Amino acid sequence: MATNTYLSKMRPEDILLPTLSGVCCERGGFYIDPTRPVARALITHGHSDHARAGHGAVLATRETLDLMRIRYGDDFAGTSQPVRYGETVTLGDVAVTFHPAGHVLGSAQIAVACNGLRVIASGDYKDAADPTCEPFALVPCDVFITEATFGLPVFRHGDPAAEVAKLLHSAALFPERAHLVGAYSLGKAQRVIAMLRQAGYDAPIYLHGALESITTYYRNRGIPLGDVRPVRLTDRSKLGDSITICPPSSLTDLWARRFPDPITCFASGWMRVRARARQYGVALPLVLSDHADWKGLTATITATGASEIWVTHGQEDALVHWAVMNGLKARPLAIVGYGNEEEEAVIPGHAEGASPESITTDHGDSEGAVVIDSGQPLRGFRHDSEAGGERGK
């Protein structure tokens, strides 16, 4: 146990230490969202750049554990222990509490407290409304570890309902054409469906096969999604006047061409920037994000009352600059290993004939790619389907 003199000199790094493999808590004997297999891991949410298979013991929300099981199979970890939002678990001499992050179903911020100092690893989060998950909970803390996926002032996500209205408007305008909506398989796809229902769209919504298992899980957890049908059971060439949700990579697949004169839509925060939308060959960009925009990031940081922020991934330069200008202590964790690999794996100008496979990354589960040619561990979280696919478009 810490002595009283030690207590007064406690530093955030004594609780959580950024390492090459993720943020590490020595006192509690765990890592948060480690990028390599470790003995004990706390997982913020189910996206595969944060939730990897092969850890000894995993502590996460029930939904996150279920989603890992769906993706990796029953043996995704040695042991697993579900934790409820607000429940505090003591590990070593630190107290760990999971709070809703508003990112996807089951997503959590992890608060780690010791001797009166509280550090929050927020994983990925958003402060916008989402009918498919618990809203972001604001938890005061001393150090806030934040993402910066959309950490530039050019990212203003706007009103999500207006983006869904844009889709419905286009569907009404071109009733003979199929609308294909690219959406990440965990979270975004289900959110788009739920928001279409909220907007009063009650026709069947069709689903690409890669989205079926997770969507079924969402439904089983009580998220109202209405009449959702696997598109594989339908003749695609007869699906004019319909909306189909698919992984972004499928938008440019042969698969998409079977639809009658399809309009390719993509629901992502990246759609705010024209070059990104064009790199995908998207005809109808929908600015719909599961990450906080610039205003969301800066407002959240301010509201936590944290005097220090650590930035894990994304546009860390800009967010760190903003924090410093606003009198906060701030550091990018990129310097200790969270790299900005986020912009890889997109080919610009697919119109020039880039292969569709290389344009996106979503297909769910690309957990294999942790090692690069030099044999060194990849710096930072490898993207996968969701966050990764979303980053850098």
Next chain:
Amino acid sequence: MNRFAELLDRLAYEHGRNNKLRLITDYFRTTPDPERGWALAALAGALTFRYAKPGMLRTLIAERTDPVLFGLSYDYVGDLSETIALMWPQPAPQASPQRGEGEESPSLSDVIETLATLGKAELPAQLARWLDALDETGRWALLKLITGALRIGVSARLAKTAAAALGGKDPHDIELLWPTLQPPYEAVFQWLEGRGEKPVTADPAPFRPPMLAQAIQETELAMLDAADYMAEWKWDGIRVQAVAGIGADGARMARLYSRTGEDISKAFPDLLDALRLPGAIDGELLIRRNERIQSFNVLQQRLNRKSVTAKLTAEFPAHLRAYDLLANGDEDLRERPFAERRLLLEAFVTLLADAHVDVSPMVAFTTWDELIAARADPAGAGPDAAAVEGVMLKRRDAPYLPGRPKGPWWKWKRDPFLIDAVLMYAQRGHGKRSSFYSDYTFGVWAPGASGDELVPVGKAYFGFTDEELLQVDRFVRRHTVNRFGPVREVMHEPGQGLVLEVAFEGLQRSTRHKSGVAMRFPRINRLRWDKPPGEADRIETLERMLDRNAIA
């Protein structure tokens, strides 16, 4: 502005030419005059009001945002107008989902008519008011418009074609009329909609849209019949159109146009005097000194000067080398076959009898092998050989067609210079390549204070495929040794680094570059993953090329 912004926005995402045409034609059909006319002018690049300079836009945004955040955002978005459109602080704190449709939101006509009379000093404040009144798309469109760079994948030709489609007319008819038309083109739309007569051409010295050649490779020659073609040297200067006519007042009028129709008469008064006969010559602008055509490097020295003095014209005398005759007096020759126009051209230039104008000589050949030999050794072009950049093939029977039709004209450039250089710095690109490291500074080995070191010799940002771009981008990210803002210094040691095979068209001495040389038109020819940087070329290789490239 909003309808026009919406059109630009949709065009920016539309790939298909036919869909673009449909969008533009629909817009013309449903938009009243003069709004649609100004839109046509904007799409066709025919607006002449004072464009806002990027510097002014930067100042405006700098007054409203943190400079570091702006810099990072611009670096990321890769487009100044779009960055400002997205970052512009909205007067209302909550972003409205609807487009800014208040009374304040200006129409395209408002914008253009205001700009036509606005003093330079008033522009920034007016622009700021407009930006406040518009939404993101509107701001983006306005900024694109006033910076004069729409870049939405719509050519002037496409815009005119869309206008022609409004009345089922041949776009060629509009092209012929175009030089004499003034926006907002009410008379043209009346004619297109069948409510008025066809406007008549009144300009005695109009620009005619030029005919351009497709590139061809030696291997492709076999598909063509040598007997169908004539060949001439391709000169390394500036493609121009030299036009003279008699105005309504009986006075002679002469104009020199660039390939894009820009009037460049003022820069070449010495050539204008030579255009005494009414007609239109398509040719190459060159510098002829000491009885010889000079290389492009010499021409560039004249082009770079702001004011044209007697000393300059004496030192760099302009010369027109004629390729084609588009009009003889009032007679339009463009429908005639090339072989016939060529004879008329020779007669025209003989009659002109001016030392500043001559006819580009033909390259005689009967088989492709003979042409291949001639191209390989341009010494056949005589003392002017240094200014030859390849050969042109023209079908004997081809009319003069605007645009770049495939088949009648081929350009077959001489082989470029090649060197192996080492990637030293990389910078993120713009446009569709924004966020990718696509601009590469490369160097060659030179003796330094402590042994050999790499000196930068050029920068290239194209020539590679999308797949190669991904590979180099990944290489840059993984081998960064230093960052300077948007620029990354990349590992470049004899044993570790990336060798780029660089192709370029020419070299000239440069005091601006540490290496003392500057390349013309450099591009990445090949990635040499197989070659260690230590085996890349040395500066001496370039110096030898410089000697070879130089002329008396």
